[in-house]
Amino acid sequence: MGILYAMKSRRSVREYKREVVPLKKIFEILDAGRYAPSGANQQPWRYIVIDSEELKWRIRREAEKADKKFHESAPYWLQRWFKDQGITLEKLFLTEAPFLIVVAGFTKAPYWLESTWISIAYMTLAAQSEGLATLTYTPGSTSFLNDILDIPREYCPVAIIPVGYPSEAQKMRKRTRKSLKEITFYNKYGRGFIK
Amino acid sequence: MGILYAMKSRRSVREYKREVVPLKKIFEILDAGRYAPSGANQQPWRYIVIDSEELKWRIRREAEKADKKFHESAPYWLQRWFKDQGITLEKLFLTEAPFLIVVAGFTKAPYWLESTWISIAYMTLAAQSEGLATLTYTPGSTSFLNDILDIPREYCPVAIIPVGYPSEAQKMRKRTRKSLKEITFYNKYGRGFIK
Numbered sequence: 001m002g003i004l005y006a007m008k009s010r011r012s013v014r015e016y017k018r019e020v021v022p023l024k025k026i027f028e029i030l031d032a033g034r035y036a037p038s039g040a041n042q043q044p045w046r047y048i049v050i051d052s053e054e055l056k057w058r059i060r061r062e063a064e065k066a067d068k069k070f071h072e073s074a075p076y077w078l079q080r081w082f083k084d085q086g087i088t089l090e091k092l093f094l095t096e097a098p099f100l101i102v103v104a105g106f107t108k109a110p111y112w113l114e115s116t117w118i119s120i121a122y123m124t125l126a127a128q129s130e131g132l133a134t135l136t137y138t139p140g141s142t143s144f145l146n147d148i149l150d151i152p153r154e155y156c157p158v159a160i161i162p163v164g165y166p167s168e169a170q171k172m173r174k175r176t177r178k179s180l181k182e183i184t185f186y187n188k189y190g191r192g193f194i195k
Numbered sequence: 196m197g198i199l200y201a202m203k204s205r206r207s208v209r210e211y212k213r214e215v216v217p218l219k220k221i222f223e224i225l226d227a228g229r230y231a232p233s234g235a236n237q238q239p240w241r242y243i244v245i246d247s248e249e250l251k252w253r254i255r256r257e258a259e260k261a262d263k264k265f266h267e268s269a270p271y272w273l274q275r276w277f278k279d280q281g282i283t284l285e286k287l288f289l290t291e292a293p294f295l296i297v298v299a300g301f302t303k304a305p306y307w308l309e310s311t312w313i314s315i316a317y318m319t320l321a322a323q324s325e326g327l328a329t330l331t332y333t334p335g336s337t338s339f340l341n342d343i344l345d346i347p348r349e350y351c352p353v354a355i356i357p358v359g360y361p362s363e364a365q366k367m368r369k370r371t372r373k374s375l376k377e378i379t380f381y382n383k384y385g386r387g388f389i390k
Binding site: 001002003004006007008010012027028030031032034035036037040041043045046047048049050051052055078081104110111113114117118120121122124125126128129136138149150151152155158159176177178180183184185186187188189190193194 | 196197198199201202203205207222223225226227229230231232235236238240241242243244245246247250273276299305306308309312313315316317319320321323324331333344345346347350353354371372373375378379380381382383384385388389
């Protein structure tokens, strides 16, 4: 799949089919993540692939608990956005998706958070290229993942990425983006670049 | 260009030719960045495209100053890594590359830093697909960019991305990555996934 096409056709997916995903595709996704650039080439990312139903349920319960606080203290505009998007405290995707990839970063590496998110971008694009949907989901707090998955404390979990085939409804969702003109400037902030 | 090929063939480039880059390619790169997913779809990224020689030199001087402190206080392993890589305090790429893209994030958006780095990943891959090299460079401090480029304080500059054609020497550089086995686990941290 062409790279620009992958970027422009990808959308965040919150509903998954229970269809089996070939393991080969999961390997491709993980392999892509590994090629991200990183601060001092420290490659601070670690991936934990989860397909255990029991673990998925434990993660979902804890994530929903962590998000409750986040949702309740969210500003009004964000609460409204959640409502408009149909985003509730039920994180179905954490148990519906056949695979979850938990991504953690080694917090002692320079620019570990930035590097780890580049790696996440690589994986979600590789998934798209493999015909699979993803979501970059970060619960309101993530330390419960250290406990559940035995992740050492110097690694900070930053995202749970569900991987699977999107539901039909999710495929149809529209995506909105600001125009290039709104976000791009020339030599000074505020000076137009795009006509 | 295929997406996996773009990821695997890309390398960080610190030496650029002075060859002119068609503006159309710069537009493609910026357009790609816009499609990144973001927290609550706030699209917190802003791009400032720089081709003014005077600005490039001012940025370079300030970045070198900011990096001096960072280099001097770096741990021994990092100083050695800089040396091994031939990375000095002279940031030639900031004046050699025909274009710099300064990327700033709106700090009041949820997950603004994470989102902005996904956008940076998209842009660097789009550049690769256009046959152009990049570097994701973050100086030791970035507030001088707010001053030089009139960026409002609620936007935090997170990277300066030089864009151009790589020097011949840089094309030949090897890239090293940890094996998938080292970084991937199955259901628990430490339990092997890859054989």
